[in-house]
Amino acid sequence: MSAQEENVLPMGMFMDLQRSGPIPLYFQVSQRIEKAILSGELPAGSRLENEVALGQRLGLSRPTVRRAIQEIVDKGLLVRRRGIGTQVVHGQVTRKVELTSxxxxxxxxxxxxxxxxxxxxxxxxxxxxxxxxxxxxxxxxxxxxxxxxxxxxxxxxxxxxxxxxxxxxxxxxxxxxxxxxxxxxxxxxxxxxxxxxxxxxxxxxxxxxxxxxxxxxxxxxxxxxxxxxxxxxxxxxxxxxxxxxxxxxxxxxx
Amino acid sequence: MSAQEENVLPMGMFMDLQRSGPIPLYFQVSQRIEKAILSGELPAGSRLENEVALGQRLGLSRPTVRRAIQEIVDKGLLVRRRGIGTQVVHGQVTRKVELTSxxxxxxxxxxxxxxxxxxxxxxxxxxxxxxxxxxxxxxxxxxxxxxxxxxxxxxxxxxxxxxxxxxxxxxxxxxxxxxxxxxxxxxxxxxxxxxxxxxxxxxxxxxxxxxxxxxxxxxxxxxxxxxxxxxxxxxxxxxxxxxxxxxxxxxxxx
DNA sequence: TTTGGCTAGTTGTCATGACATTATCAGGTC
DNA sequence: GACCTGATAATGTCATGACAACTAGCCAAA
Structure with a gap:
């Protein structure tokens, strides 16, 4: 067996989205996922639920879910592979540098x-x-x-x-x-x-x-x-x- | 008059897209625009044609055009403003650091x-x-x-x-x-x-x-x-x- | 045993349509 | 002249649908 067992975590979060507020839906989702990674709820190497299922469960369209995930990929916390799925990157996570002083x-x-x-x-x-x-x-x-x-x-x-x-x-x-x-x-x-x-x-x-x-x-x-x-x-x-x-x-x- | 006159450049490029090849359409478009910026064809401060018009002229949907533009925004060469349009960033352009050795x-x-x-x-x-x-x-x-x-x-x-x-x-x-x-x-x-x-x-x-x-x-x-x-x-x-x-x-x- | 192909699962790409939000500008009103 | 108001234009967000491309795993055939 490979050393990288990949638990498929279904991300059992109920995520009450506020659809009327000014905060974009994709942002609410990405924030929640990022928090789950940083808190260790989604450990390194674990697989994310696939895009369509995640969208269905949250009542969101696939483009919205995709954009939420993409945000975190751009931060270097997630890695996508076609045909495989989306995984959390290994290594201790550290907050990245933003455009700040x-x-x-x-x-x-x-x-x-x-x-x-x-x-x-x-x-x-x-x-x-x-x-x-x-x-x-x-x-x-x-x-x-x-x-x-x-x-x-x-x-x-x-x-x-x-x-x-x-x-x-x-x-x-x-x-x-x-x-x-x-x-x-x-x-x-x-x-x-x-x-x-x-x-x-x-x-x-x-x-x-x-x-x-x-x-x-x-x-x-x-x-x-x-x-x-x-x-x-x-x-x-x-x-x-x-x-x-x-x-x-x-x-x-x- | 303000110092930043903003010429609306219609990007008069004919851009023969290959729709059957393996290269994504959005990538072909973004490459072409980036090249236009780096070559000076789109000078600093000039405005880009708006998304819908650009899409119509190229025979592409708006999401595809949007993604092409977004690629270049992420590179720091373009700036979008809601209600205004998309402009080329001022300052001499320099190629950014990639994930290379x-x-x-x-x-x-x-x-x-x-x-x-x-x-x-x-x-x-x-x-x-x-x-x-x-x-x-x-x-x-x-x-x-x-x-x-x-x-x-x-x-x-x-x-x-x-x-x-x-x-x-x-x-x-x-x-x-x-x-x-x-x-x-x-x-x-x-x-x-x-x-x-x-x-x-x-x-x-x-x-x-x-x-x-x-x-x-x-x-x-x-x-x-x-x-x-x-x-x-x-x-x-x-x-x-x-x-x-x-x-x-x-x-x-x- | 090995090789090959088939199938199911997942992300990648693209189109279409709709509405929301924001900035500009012209025009009218006070 | 200053201020409010509406029209206009542009990007921002979101939904739905479809097909393509890639991977892993199973299974059958050599």
């Missing part, structure tokens, strides 16, 4: 984030910033430089440039909230972000800010974020203490 | 990859390896250690552990091809990979192998890869010269 990351891991605001000024865009933000060179941008701390220990030095429309942002906003929270409260919804992750040695300035030795190894991340109209709303160059922070990425082959 | 990355960027094989042995799994691969501790695994070079310059030191079924892999395979190519040729299809990206200082050994100074900054990546049945097929701990390699990640908010 470091501030959100820290609150999610039950650390207390805080911010030291080093710089908040209007600055003409240099060539690189102009290209990343898609604005004219020398046009005004908001330049921010911050140190992010978790439980009063410095974790990252973050430098951002924002388009002119955000120049009114106040220092106390940035101290009390993450940059992404501030942008969201101004009606901006981030949709796409392109990141480059690398490493280099720390400068004397960075070493002092992060309270580490000179010429330590730093984890760096450059990011350009776009809102739902496709326009660049933020360009940032950040560096992290590698002993306190790392990136987690889940890749799924189509 | 460093070997594939290098060939895609027209560098000549080569490999120095340092270690190829059978080894009992330690606690960490056993957990990552989902096998018993002390069970046999294939242990590989390699240096990857691009144009004869060392780029990375790569250490991998594979389950027992791959113990037959020959040294010449690993020198001539990337590990993922070898696995694919053995019928393994990778589906999901979980990666952790960090940084640290180099050891004396690594410094010599990568031809860099001692205590340089290194970019590190740990990865566990799963095949289409959800079983772990590879666990690796790699480190890269940060002046020659970095990671690119595109995040898309759902």
């Amino acid at each position: 470091l501030y959100d990351d820290l609150t999610n891991t039950h650390k207390v984030p805080s911010t030291h605001l080093l710089t908040l000024e209007t600055q003409g865009a240099d060539a690189k910033t102009a290209e990343r933000l898609g604005v004219q060179e020398d046009s005004p941008t908001l330049h921010i430089r911050r140190v992010r701390l978790a439980d009063d220990v410095p974790v990252a030095v973050m430098e951002n440039w924002l388009p002119a429309e955000f120049i009114g942002i106040e220092p106390n906003e940035l101290v009390a909230h993450g940059l992404y929270q501030v942008l969201r409260s101004r009606g901006v919804t981030m949709r796409v972000a392109r990141q480059h992750i690398g490493a280099r040695k720390s400068t004397a300035d960075e070493s002092a800010l992060l309270e580490i030795e000179k010429n330590s190894a730093l984890l760096t991340m450059d990011r350009t974020a776009f809102d739902n109209s496709g326009r660049a709303v933020e360009f940032g160059q950040h560096c992290y203490r590698p002993d306190l922070y790392s990136f987690e990425v889940t890749l799924v082959e189509k | 460093l070997y594939d990355d290098l060939t895609n960027t027209h560098k000549v990859p080569s490999t120095h094989l340092l270690t190829l042995e059978t080894q009992g799994a330690d606690a960490k390896t056993a957990e990552r691969l989902g096998v018993q501790e002390d069970s046999p695994t294939l242990h590989i250690r390699r240096v990857r070079l691009a144009d004869d310059v060392p780029v990375a030191v790569m250490e991998n552990w594979l389950p027992a079924e791959f113990i037959g892999i020959e040294p010449n395979e690993l020198v001539a091809h990337g590990l993922y190519q070898v696995l694919r040729s053995r019928g393994v299809t990778m589906r999901v990979a979980r990666q952790h990206i960090g940084a640290r200082k180099s050891t004396a050994d690594e410094s010599a192998l990568l031809e860099i100074e001692k205590n340089s900054a290194l970019l590190t990546m740990d990865r566990t890869a799963f095949d289409n049945s959800g079983r772990a097929v590879e666990f690796g701990q790699h480190c890269y010269r940060p002046d020659l390699y970095s990671f690119e990640v595109t995040l898309v908010e759902k």
Whole structure:
């Protein structure tokens, strides 16, 4: 017998769906399944009930069930095989990285984030910033430089440039909230972000800010974020203490 | 007038679809649109023809067109807005990172990859390896250690552990091809990979192998890869010269 | 024993139709 | 001129139906 016995779990959940509410049905289903996987109710390697049966039992059409399952496949928690079925991926499950800021990351891991605001000024865009933000060179941008701390220990030095429309942002906003929270409260919804992750040695300035030795190894991340109209709303160059922070990425082959 | 004039481009492509072939229709459409974006035929900020019209012109149903567009949205090249339409994201487009190996990355960027094989042995799994691969501790695994070079310059030191079924892999395979190519040729299809990206200082050994100074900054990546049945097929701990390699990640908010 | 084919089960693809939700814009009213 | 209102247009959601492609397992034949 193969080592991967595959229990067909019928997912005996009654799942009271609210059909009139604003929450899509496929989302309600996918949330419920994801929760079942993360809680261990659906163990690694177990098979999911097939799409048609699941749809019948829930009173949903197959496309809706399919979409719910697809959501979780995209998260890397489920694997589909034609002719076979859908299985839970092996390996301990860990929550994936979303389009969030470091501030959100820290609150999610039950650390207390805080911010030291080093710089908040209007600055003409240099060539690189102009290209990343898609604005004219020398046009005004908001330049921010911050140190992010978790439980009063410095974790990252973050430098951002924002388009002119955000120049009114106040220092106390940035101290009390993450940059992404501030942008969201101004009606901006981030949709796409392109990141480059690398490493280099720390400068004397960075070493002092992060309270580490000179010429330590730093984890760096450059990011350009776009809102739902496709326009660049933020360009940032950040560096992290590698002993306190790392990136987690889940890749799924189509 | 706003700076983002939005030309409605009707995508005047005739797109001869092959309906009988094995290639899905939605895939043919999405490939064509992506190519149009990357080639500049659909410039940044331009609007796409709406779904129903596009479907009618191509003789396709709306779900098929929708799926084609969704593929490109997931890649971060398009942005949809309800009530508005679908637009090309601003910013220079760069190809995203797929589920590939460093070997594939290098060939895609027209560098000549080569490999120095340092270690190829059978080894009992330690606690960490056993957990990552989902096998018993002390069970046999294939242990590989390699240096990857691009144009004869060392780029990375790569250490991998594979389950027992791959113990037959020959040294010449690993020198001539990337590990993922070898696995694919053995019928393994990778589906999901979980990666952790960090940084640290180099050891004396690594410094010599990568031809860099001692205590340089290194970019590190740990990865566990799963095949289409959800079983772990590879666990690796790699480190890269940060002046020659970095990671690119595109995040898309759902 | 081995090989081959058949069958049942499951996901993959595609079409058609309908209604809901949201943003824009023009026009009328105060 | 400012504000409300409706029409218009586009994507978001969901149902139903059908066929294709792939896999595993059973069974019969060589």
